[in-house]
Structure formats: structure tokens, C-alpha cells
Amino acid sequence: MLDYITSYLGMNTTPGQAGNVFWAVVYILVVFGGVSVAVIAMNWLERKALAHFQIRLGPMRVGPHGLLQPIADAVKLLTKEDIIPHEADRFVFWIAPLIILCASFTVYIVIPFGPTHAITDLNIGILFMLGVSSLSVLGVVMAGWASNSHYPLIGSLRSSAQMISYEIAMGMAVVTAILMTSLNKSGTGTLSMIGIVQAQQQQQIWFLFKFFPLGFISFAIFAIAMVAETNRAPFDLPEAESELTAGFHTEYSGLRWSLFMLGEYTAMIAVSSIAVTLWLGGWLRPFPNTLTGETWDLVFSLIPGFTFLGLAVIAFIGVKRMPKHPYFKIQTAGLAGFGAVLGLIGILLFIPPVRDRIQDIFWFVAKVAVFMYLYIWYRATFPRYRFDQLMKVGWKVLLPIAIGVLIVTAILGVVL
Amino acid sequence: MTDPTTYLSHLELGEPDKTFLDTNELIINMGPQHPATHGVLRVILKLDGEKVLGTECVIGYLHRGVEKIAENRTYTMFNPYVDRMDYVAAVSNGLGYCEAVEKLLNVEAPPRAKYIRVILTELNRLASHQLWLGTHALDIGAMTPLFYTFRDREEILKIFEKYCGARLTTHAFRIGGCQYETYEGFEQDVKKFLDFVPPRIDEYEELLTTNRIWVERTRNVGKISAADCKALGVTGPVLRASGVKWDIRKALPYAAYPEFQFEIPTGANGDTYDRYMVRMQEMRQSLRIIRQAVEGIPEGPIMAKVPKVMKPPVGEVYHSIEAPKGELGYFVVSDGSTQPYRVRVRPPSFVNLQALDVMVRGQLVADVIAVIGTLDIVLGEVDR
Amino acid sequence: MPWESPLVAKLKAQYGSGVREANTYLGQNYLVLEPSIAREALQILRDEEEFDYCVDVTAVHYPNREKPFDLIWILYSFARNQRLRVKTMLADGESFPSSVAIWPTANWLEREVFDMFGIKFDGHPDLKRILLPDDWKGHPLRKDYGIIQQDQEWVKANLGIESGQ
Numbered sequence: 022m023l024d025y026i027t028s029y030l031g032m033n034t035t036p037g038q039a040g041n042v043f044w045a046v047v048y049i050l051v052v053f054g055g056v057s058v059a060v061i062a063m064n065w066l067e068r069k070a071l072a073h074f075q076i077r078l079g080p081m082r083v084g085p086h087g088l089l090q091p092i093a094d095a096v097k098l099l100t101k102e103d104i105i106p107h108e109a110d111r112f113v114f115w116i117a118p119l120i121i122l123c124a125s126f127t128v129y130i131v132i133p134f135g136p137t138h139a140i141t142d143l144n145i146g147i148l149f150m151l152g153v154s155s156l157s158v159l160g161v162v163m164a165g166w167a168s169n170s171h172y173p174l175i176g177s178l179r180s181s182a183q184m185i186s187y188e189i190a191m192g193m194a195v196v197t198a199i200l201m202t203s204l205n206k207s208g209t210g211t212l213s214m215i216g217i218v219q220a221q222q223q224q225q226i227w228f229l230f231k232f233f234p235l236g237f238i239s240f241a242i243f244a245i246a247m248v249a250e251t252n253r254a255p256f257d258l259p260e261a262e263s264e265l266t267a268g269f270h271t272e273y274s275g276l277r278w279s280l281f282m283l284g285e286y287t288a289m290i291a292v293s294s295i296a297v298t299l300w301l302g303g304w305l306r307p308f309p310n311t312l313t314g315e316t317w318d319l320v321f322s323l324i325p326g327f328t329f330l331g332l333a334v335i336a337f338i339g340v341k342r343m344p345k346h347p348y349f350k351i352q353t354a355g356l357a358g359f360g361a362v363l364g365l366i367g368i369l370l371f372i373p374p375v376r377d378r379i380q381d382i383f384w385f386v387a388k389v390a391v392f393m394y395l396y397i398w399y400r401a402t403f404p405r406y407r408f409d410q411l412m413k414v415g416w417k418v419l420l421p422i423a424i425g426v427l428i429v430t431a432i433l434g435v436v437l
Numbered sequence: 438m439t440d441p442t443t444y445l446s447h448l449e450l451g452e453p454d455k456t457f458l459d460t461n462e463l464i465i466n467m468g469p470q471h472p473a474t475h476g477v478l479r480v481i482l483k484l485d486g487e488k489v490l491g492t493e494c495v496i497g498y499l500h501r502g503v504e505k506i507a508e509n510r511t512y513t514m515f516n517p518y519v520d521r522m523d524y525v526a527a528v529s530n531g532l533g534y535c536e537a538v539e540k541l542l543n544v545e546a547p548p549r550a551k552y553i554r555v556i557l558t559e560l561n562r563l564a565s566h567q568l569w570l571g572t573h574a575l576d577i578g579a580m581t582p583l584f585y586t587f588r589d590r591e592e593i594l595k596i597f598e599k600y601c602g603a604r605l606t607t608h609a610f611r612i613g614g615c616q617y618e619t620y621e622g623f624e625q626d627v628k629k630f631l632d633f634v635p636p637r638i639d640e641y642e643e644l645l646t647t648n649r650i651w652v653e654r655t656r657n658v659g660k661i662s663a664a665d666c667k668a669l670g671v672t673g674p675v676l677r678a679s680g681v682k683w684d685i686r687k688a689l690p691y692a693a694y695p696e697f698q699f700e701i702p703t704g705a706n707g708d709t710y711d712r713y714m715v716r717m718q719e720m721r722q723s724l725r726i727i728r729q730a731v732e733g734i735p736e737g738p739i740m741a742k743v744p745k746v747m748k749p750p751v752g753e754v755y756h757s758i759e760a761p762k763g764e765l766g767y768f769v770v771s772d773g774s775t776q777p778y779r780v781r782v783r784p785p786s787f788v789n790l791q792a793l794d795v796m797v798r799g800q801l802v803a804d805v806i807a808v809i810g811t812l813d814i815v816l817g818e819v820d821r
Numbered sequence: 822m823p824w825e826s827p828l829v830a831k832l833k834a835q836y837g838s839g840v841r842e843a844n845t846y847l848g849q850n851y852l853v854l855e856p857s858i859a860r861e862a863l864q865i866l867r868d869e870e871e872f873d874y875c876v877d878v879t880a881v882h883y884p885n886r887e888k889p890f891d892l893i894w895i896l897y898s899f900a901r902n903q904r905l906r907v908k909t910m911l912a913d914g915e916s917f918p919s920s921v922a923i924w925p926t927a928n929w930l931e932r933e934v935f936d937m938f939g940i941k942f943d944g945h946p947d948l949k950r951i952l953l954p955d956d957w958k959g960h961p962l963r964k965d966y967g968i969i970q971q972d973q974e975w976v977k978a979n980l981g982i983e984s985g986q
Contacts (some may be wrong), residue, residue: 496951496952497950497951497952497953497954500952500953502961504937504962505961505962505966505968506968508964508968509968540847541847543847667873667874667899668873668924668925668926669925669926670874670875670876670924670925670926681899683899688902689902689904752846752847753846753881753906754846754847754849755849755876755877755895755904755906757876764876766876766877766895768877768879768893768895770881778881779881779882779962781877781879783876783877783879783895787929787933788926788929788930790929791925791926791928791929820952821952
């Protein structure tokens with residue numbers, strides 16, 4: 022038994038490939054926990070960042086600077102009345118959010134946080150991801166249908182039409198990146214997620230910069246399509262409040278609605294991970310080929326620790342600026358504790374063994390975090406597209422450009 | 438409750454379709470409570486799929502009988518009621534009413550009062566346009582300009598509060614002039630405001646004017662030709678955006694406007710984007726007027742010689758001003774007593790709202806909300 | 822004060838006694854016409870005299886007069902930059918031809934006059950109440966309608982309360 026567990030530690034592959042069920046389950050739980058924490062953090066960050074864009078403060082009361090707000094929201098949603106419309110199809114109504122959730126979470130088994138830090142590495146990794154994340158369209162349609170009311174049905178049909186249209190442009194952009202993986206000596210590319218990042222490492226260039234500007238254009242197409250795919254602003258007409266049809270999740274309340282939101286954020290993180298893996302070099306640190314050498318490696322490996330120390334410093338500045346009123350004692354203490362935890366993590370990340378292991382995960386998470394911030398930034402800045410304009414952009418603008426880029430990349434790949 | 442299909446009878450509908458998935462004709466109600474109807478407005482839409490075939494507006498939810506009240510109050514007592522109609526641009530309402538009654542009494546406000554009136558009215562125009570911009574952008578989906586415009590509108594409301602004690606329903610003017618002398622530091626405040634605001638307006642423009650999504654949402658949406666505008670009696674920025682260079686401040690000047698130089702911005706197409714540009718330009722022109730006014734306020738009395746108990750001679754008068762929303766007119770009939778015999782308020786939003794049907798035919802459902810926003814209606818004025 | 826102008830002369834030539842008064846008060850010109858010729862005159866004003874903008878249609882109630890209602894149009898000409906008031910007197914219950922065919926603006930404006938005063942307009946495409954509920958009884962802006970009067974039947978039936986006061 023113990024052998025089974027420790028035997029994996031010597032190996033240099035993912036648990037899935039090693040066939041080690043125990044470690045696979047451990048990794049799954051870690052990833053699941055990590056994604057849940059990420060969703061909670063994303064919820065908080067969205068409210069805070071959006072508020073700061075709009076010159077207001079956002080949640081400030083629940084916990085210091087609103088840090089406990091997501092927990093309060095979760096408690097509220099859990100304790101809400103569970104309403105099911107009278108004529109609704111109960112089974113479908115119940116299962117729709119579950120389908121979306123399962124589809125969104127299943128893709129995490131192939132996301133690589135490092136060369137061996139993944140649950141498994143399917144050799145059709147990217148295909149698997151795109152395929153499974155498309156299943157959430159089914160959940161959306163089911164949600165609209167089961168609600169038994171005009172507006173959710175129309176909203177869900179629009180949502181699904183939007184998601185399907187942009188998947189095609191996404192697929193074309195992804196194929197372009199995959200094509201670039203085959204530009205090596207043996208001429209074979211790979212669909213496996215870890216293989217794609219290794220191809221970038223081998224070709225010593227992030228695919229973002231390859232055949233500039235082609236890599237960049239395909240990245241841009243994917244970045245736009247992924248925002249539309251997840252029904253976020255500026256493509257959120259189906260779920261906007263001030264439009265006539267209020268979206269497929271109108272009739273859902275309480276816990277079921279929170280499952281939809283969980284599914285949405287999870288899908289956002291998943292597609293951002295695809296973008297990071299395919300174009301931004303996955304877990305590779307910045308400048309892997311121009312700034313090489315022991316010293317640069319060392320410098321970059323210190324960055325995670327400094328990041329957390331920086332966050333701790335910000336937390337302590339916040340502590341200093343808290344009002345001195347006795348009412349705020351608990352909040353101040355909480356914020357100071359939070360800052361201390363961040364600082365401890367930072368110090369922990371300076372220890373060499375930890376430093377080495379955490380590098381890849383840190384860079385991957387940092388890049389995905391940048392995308393998350395961009396999502397919030399788009400929501401704050403852009404007006405909404407009207408539905409027909411949305412479809413026009415997907416079919417008449419993104420798709421032709423994606424196909425064009427694919428063809429030119431293929432030609433350049435053969436020629437060069 | 439009444440069957441909604443009876444409303445659209447003049448559009449010659451057939452039997453409404455009973456199956457809700459039938460894509461032929463669908464009647465949808467944008468109910469009185471809706472985040473985007475700027476008040477309690479009910480719009481019944483007849484749709485063919487996504488296209489709008491006809492609309493019917495049901496109004497009157499905010500009808501308070503202001504014109505009836507006017508017949509039971511004296512002229513001065515009615516003054517505060519007037520602010521409550523177009524509560525966003527209350528100062529303009531007061532200006533129109535005071536000037537109408539002054540015409541009946543055949544008095545003229547002294548020059549200093551006229552300048553103060555112009556400054557406050559133009560500040561109010563700016564505030565009204567800022568509110569319009571914020572809510573219109575919000576309807577179309579851009580959440581942030583709302584907060585920026587409201588933050589800047591605060592400065593104007595602070596000036597109002599310092600001047601007359603109220604931010605929104607100001608009751609700033611009296612028949613015969615202004616009651617309150619400008620407070621200590623009024624000119625400095627206004628000048629500081631004039632330096633503070635232009636970069637802010639640039640900020641709003643930067644967020645929206647060249648934004649691809651904004652342009653696509655507003656170009657060719659809600660087009661109305663100049664001929665249609667004139668026929669429907671539409672005035673204000675809507676008329677100007679259709680290409681007609683007409684502004685009551687220039688055509689039939691009142692208060693101190695003849696002494697100021699300013700331009701009348703017009704648009705070419707008459708679509709939502711042009712109305713947006715016209716109102717942005719109007720904001721800048723307002724700043725220009727305020728600057729000229731503030732630099733040249735004459736000294737003198739602020740109130741003309743008006744009897745305490747006002748009994749205008751028998752007669753009637755119609756006076757209109759260029760409110761931020763259009764032509765706001767007051768038709769006051771006097772029978773020689775202390776109470777007006779009839780006060781009719783010609784509300785610009787009421788007449789502009791009629792044009793909604795024409796503007797929205799053939800457009801998509803999502804455009805209806807954009808067009809309601811661009812008409813800049815205030816239900817307090819539509820219903821009185 | 823009497824108002825002389827080519828417009829007045831032309832109308833007087835055409836209608837003679839139909840044009841009861843043509844005055845100007847405080848610088849504002851107004852015409853008082855007989856109801857029988859008023860509609861045609863409005864048409865002439867739009868077509869020939871370029872009064873293409875109907876600013877307002879409103880009414881005033883003088884209960885002690887023989888013909889209690891004053892129906893007033895306020896017109897404006899863009900080309901001439903002139904404003905004009907046209908008035909006509911109506912008896913109680915007398916209806917008037919609608920001016921919607923001349924100026925589409927008049928659609929809602931006439932509905933409001935009907936709503937508030939009860940003056941019916943023949944030929945109006947959709948004459949029903951605009952500000953008050955459709956089944957309200959009474960016309961509030963008439964002088965015999967009390968200031969706090971409400972249609973109690975409607976209130977009881979639709980709001981479920983005893984009285985609006």
C-alpha cells in the first residue's frame with residue numbers, strides 16, 4: 022500500500038499516465054479545491070475591481086475590505102427559498118445546472134500546471150477540452166426549456182446560438198496554435214496540453230510571438246471568442262438585466278443559481294487556461310530563452326515569494342489605514358491576520374525546495390489571473406453588443422480571419 | 438385588466454397568436470417596472486420575431502394633475518409645483534413659468550437676474566445631459582459612464598444647494614427675478630467648475646465616442662428624418678440631430694441669451710449616434726455660455742417691481758424656452774384674479790415620445806431600449 | 822390690439838365673418854375662428870402659410886359662456902420664425918374634426934384634450950384617454966370637476982380601497 026503511494030513520487034509523469042489512482046485522486050481534490058478558492062476570489066475581485074472602475078468602493082463591511090463577502094453571498098444563496106416554476110419539468114430543471122457544472126469541471130483534468138503537475142495528460146488533451154466544454158451548451162438549453170416560460174427559453178436559445186457560433190472561431194484559432202507545434206524537426210505536432218507547452222519550450226518562442234503577427238492574431242481571436250463563449254460582457258446580451266429577455270437562469274433561485282455562476286466562473290478559468298497554454302507558454306517563466314542562465318533562473322524563482330510579500334505589505338498598509346474606532350477592531354485584526362498569512366506564504370516560497378516545485382504552478386496561475394482581470398476590465402468598460410451584431414462578429418469577422426490566419430500559418434510552416 | 442391587443446387596434450392586427458413559439462407575431466409588454474424605461478412607462482410592442490412592427494406607449498402612471506392644481510393656487514404658490522414636472526431639469530421649468538407670468542404682468546426681470554438665470558439654467562442643462570448620458574450608456578450596457586457623470590453632476594448640485602438650498606427641485610427663480618442674491622464665492626465656484634468639467638467631458642467621449650461597440654449600437658438606430666421631426670413636433674436635440682438648426686435660444690430669444698455667443702450643434706443622420714454627439718456638443722456650448730455669463734454679470738437689483746398680490750390683467754400668453762429636452766412651453770390664461778385661470782404646460786418629452794413609434798418601426802427589440810434612452814424622456818414631464 | 826397682416830387679410834377675404842377676431846396681445850398674434858371654418862383654415866395655414874409645426878393643442882373651459890370651450894392651437898412656422906395662436910369656441914358636447922391629418926403631432930395632444938375636457942375629435946385614429954385610466958369617468962380639467970374629486974367607482978373597483986382620499 023505504502024509502496025503504491027511512494028512509488029509514484031519517484032516517477033516523472035502525471036498520475037493519470039502513471040496509472041496511480043491514489044495520487045490522481047489527491048490531485049483531483051487539490052485542483053477542485055484550488056478552483057473553488059479561485060472562484061471565490063474571483064467573485065470578490067469582480068465586485069471590488071468593478072467598483073473601483075466605477076469610482077466607488079465595493080463591499081467594505083463584511084470582513085475587512087469585503088474579503089468575507091463571497092462567504093456571505095454563499096450563505097445567503099444557500100438559505101434562499103428553492104422555487105421551481107409550477108409547470109416546469111422537474112428532472113430537467115434539476116439536472117441543467119449540474120450538466121453545466123460537470124462539463125466545466127471535467128476539463129480540469131487535462132490542464133497542466135507544470136510538466137508533471139496535471140491530473141493526467143491525454144494525448145488528445147486540447148480536443149478533449151474543447152469537446153467537453155461544448156457540453157455546457159446542452160445545459161443552457163435544458164435550463165431554458167425546463168423553466169417553461171417565454172423569456173428564459175428565448176434567452177437560452179440565444180445563449181446557445183452565441184456559444185456555438187463562437188466555438189467555431191475558437192476551434193480555428195486553436196488549430197492554428199496546434200499547427201505551430203508541428204514546426205519542429207520531426208514535423209509532428211501534438212494535441213496534448215503538456216506537449217504543446219513543451220513544443221513552445223523547444224521552439225524557444227511563445228506561440229504568441231511566432232510568425233508575428235499571426236500568432237498574435239490567432240491569440241486575439243481566441244481571446245475574443247472565449248469571452249463570447251462564456252457569455253460575459255460585452256457579449257452578455259442573453260443575460261443582461263435591462264434587455265427584454267432576462268436570460269436562461271431567470272427562474273433559478275438560491276443554490277441552483279449559484280451553481281450557474283460557479284459554472285460560469287469555472288468555464289472562464291478553463292478557457293483562460295487554454296489560452297495561456299496554447300499561446301502564452303503555459304507554466305514557462307517569462308523570457309525562457311532570451312534571459313537564460315543560473316542567475317536569471319534564480320531571479321525569476323524569487324518572484325513568487327516577492328509577490329506574496331507584496332500582497333502582505335498591501336494588506337498591512339490597509340491595516341494602517343483602517344479607522345481607529347473600536348467598531349473596527351475585529352476587522353483590523355482580521356486584515357492583519359490575513360496579511361500575516363500572506364507574508365508567511367511568501368516566506369515559505371523562498372525556501373529552495375518549495376521554490377523549485379512551485380515555479381511552474383505560480384507562473385501558470387499568474388497568467389490565468391491576468392486573464393481574469395481582463396474579463397472584469399471588459400465588463401466595466403464596454404457596452405453590450407446587440408444580438409445580431411454579436412452573431413455578425415462571430416461569423417463574418419472572426420471566422421474568416423481565423424481561417425485566413427490558419428492558411429497563412431500553414432503556408433509559412435511549410436515554406437520556412 | 439384591459440386586453441393589450443385593443444391598444445394596437447390602429448395598427449390593424451389580426452387575432453393574437455395563441456402559441457407562444459409561433460414566430461409570426463408576438464405582443465410583448467415592456468411593463469411599467471423596467472430597469473430601462475426611465476420611469477413608469479409601459480410600452481407594448483408588436484414583434485415579428487425580433488423585428489418591431491409597431492409600438493404603443495401607455496402613459497399616465499405619474500399623472501398628478503399639475504394643471505388642475507395650478508387653477509387652485511396663486512401664481513407664486515404654483516412656482517414650486519413646476520419644478521416637479523421635469524425633475525431632472527427643474528431650474529429650466531421654473532425659468533419658463535416665471536418668464537411666462539412676467540410676460541402676463543408685463544414686467545421684465547432686471548439684467549442681473551437674467552444673467553443669474555442663464556447661468557443656473559445652463560448649469561442645469563449640463564446636469565440633465567450628464568444624467569441622460571449615464572442612464573443611456575447603462576441601458577446599452579456600459580456601466581461605468583453612469584458613475585462618472587453622476588460624480589461630476591455632484592459639483593453642479595453642490596452649487597445649486599449653496600445657492601438656493603435644494604439640489605434637485607430648486608425653486609430657484611421668482612416671478613420678477615431671483616429671490617436669492619448669489620452667495621459669497623458664487624463666481625469662484627462656477628469658474629472652478631468650468632475648469633474642472635471639460636476634461637471630464639473628454640473622458641466620457643473617450644469611453645464612448647470611438648468605441649466600436651457603442652458606434653455599432655447607435656449608428657442607424659432610431660433614425661428619424663427632419664421632415665418627420667417637424668411633422669411630429671419633435672424638438673430639442675432630437676430635431677437638431679436630424680439636421681434642423683433650430684434652437685429657441687436663438688430663434689425666439691429669452692432671458693439674457695441674445696448677449697451670448699454660442700453655436701447650435703446639429704447632426705446629419707438623425708440617428709442615435711448623432712443625438713449623442715449633439716448632446717455632447719451642447720454640453721460644451723453650455724460651458725461656453727456660462728463662462729461668458731459669469732465673466733459679465735452686471736451689478737444691480739435682482740428683483741423687479743412686482744406687486745405682492747399678483748393680479749395680472751385678463752389675457753393669455755404662451756411662452757416657451759429651450760429646456761434640455763426640447764421646447765417647454767407655458768400657456769397661461771389669466772382672468773384677473775390672483776389665481777391663474779388655466780396653466781397649460783407643453784411638455785417636450787410628451788411630444789417627443791410620440792415619435793417613438795416612427796423611430797422604432799423595423800428595428801430590433803434591443804434597439805427599442807436604446808431609442809427610449811436617446812429620446813431623453815422624463816416621465817414626470819410626460820404625465821405631469 | 823388688432824393685428825393686420827397679409828395672412829389675416831387673406832383669411833378674412835376667404836372666410837369673411839368666419840374670422841371673428843385677429844388680434845395681438847403682448848406681442849403674440851392670435852386668431853379667433855368659427856368652428857365651421859376652423860379646420861379648413863388650419864389646413865390653409867399649414868399648406869400655404871408654412872405653419873408646419875403644431876406646437877400645442879389645448880383647451881380652456883369657461884363654464885359661464887354660451888360656448889364654454891375654447892379650443893386652441895399654437896402653431897409655429899420654421900420658415901418665417903413666427904408663432905400663431907388659433908382659437909375656436911365650442912359648445913358642450915360639440916365635436917371637432919381632428920387635425921391629425923394636418924399635423925401628426927396632434928395625435929396625442931388631441932387625446933389629452935379629450936381626456937381632460939371631453940371634447941371629441943372626429944376622424945382621430947385612436948381617440949381614447951391617454952393620461953387617465955381608460956374607464957375613468959369624468960373630465961378633470963373642466964371647472965365643474967372638484968380639485969380633490971376622483972372617480973370613486975374606478976378606485977374601488979381597481980385599487981381595492983374604499984376611497985382615493
